[in-house]
Amino acid sequence: MLMYLHIHCAFLRRLASSRTHLNHAERTSLNFRLRFPIAAIALAGSALPAFASVLPEDRTDFLYHRYDGGGVTIDGPSILVRKSVGKSLSLSANYYVDMVSSASIDVITTASPYTEERTQYSVAGDYLRGNTTISAGYTSSVESDFDANTYHLAVSQDMFGQLTTLTMSYSYGDDTVGKSDDPNFIRDNTRQHYGIGITQILTRNMIAALNIEVITDEGFLNNPYRSVRFLDANLGQGYDFEKELYPRTRTSNAFGIRTKYFLPYRAALEAQYRYFADTWDIESHTASLTYIHPWRDFTFTAKYRYHDQTGAHFFRDIFSRSEATNFRGRDKELSPLSSQTIKLGVAYEFLSDGWSFIDKGTVNLSVDYLTVDYDEFRDISTGAVLGDEPLYQLEASVIQLFFSFWY
């Protein structure tokens, strides 16, 4: 399919855990899986205006992020530097850290609180030739028991009088999974992303983007620490735990569409929808609405996002017996759930007239308030008798404070 896209027309030829600190004997699931080389997205030049064959803007961002909820605190910096070299090449680098302190529901029920740190480095380049941008990048993520390397390639082509941008992307990742209490435990994962995106100017006030992303995983996909529970009448509490076991492959498909509209006064409204389905039988719908309102040197943002998903076919809150099914998991993120997020943000622009080599700067503060309602995953930390445990609910806040400079 990608090959066909390359050749089908002349203009295309111009183309672009809950990991626990383990009870020493047992770690459980990593509640906040921090293993995503996310910066490849940030480095992809996506802040471009949708209609020009130009390189991404030269800018530097200093971000402090903090997630706090469900007994988990994760914070750290993210620094992104982008600079063009000549007229056709833009280079970028990102340094990102997650410092984790976890006493999540998984941790407190089957293991002990832990701290962890993940460090991620990314480098990328964008090369512009005519209406074509070719991007390549590499990301490395390191934890004490998990390493991930991701290689990324994308080609973008502006066409139809630069009303349309077609982007095709591919990335390959390989992970090495370890286990802190077993130095001989080493497992591998491979991961491939295929993406096609079209950004389209619809009117002088409206743009839209359509994205299709297919991701395949193969290897050791479950968490080496997490456990599932099963009925056991021999125990006083009525259940026991055993290790989870996932399928060794997963393929997911995501179809997303977003549109942004310039309102009659200077403000913008953005609507977004995504449909997701995978071979583990998770199906989800995600929708959001964002309003952006500038006022003097300030820009205010308000966003509401809703997500609803079915659970993986091998998820159970409790299994009928030990090894009841071929595959088994109790990761609450793979259970049926719905989540809502409200975001409020404000940005203030300073140095608007420039200073030294800096053209302008902004300081941004945003808070996301996230709630998750689980349909089947129960809170067994309450001490309630088997069958009477309440469904688990999560509330979390996400704070971002960052400075940006353009030059």
Added chain:
Amino acid sequence: MIKRQYLKVLLLILAGTSLSGCSSIEPWVKPYERDRLADPIMFLDMNPVSSAYIYHVYEAREGARGGEGTAGGGCGCN
């Protein structure tokens, strides 16, 4: 089944571009009419470092992944 649905969508897109893409298309929004689209508030991703982070949070808290941001990008989710 799902793959077939996506395949159909892709084929429709390709068919559309095949039928129309090789002839010259007159841009219906002229370059001088794009001042509003050039406003930073109309960028699809105003702050890439911030949006990459928040998508990372969503992917850690939910079972779905991909398709929300702009095209491309790596995500080593497992």
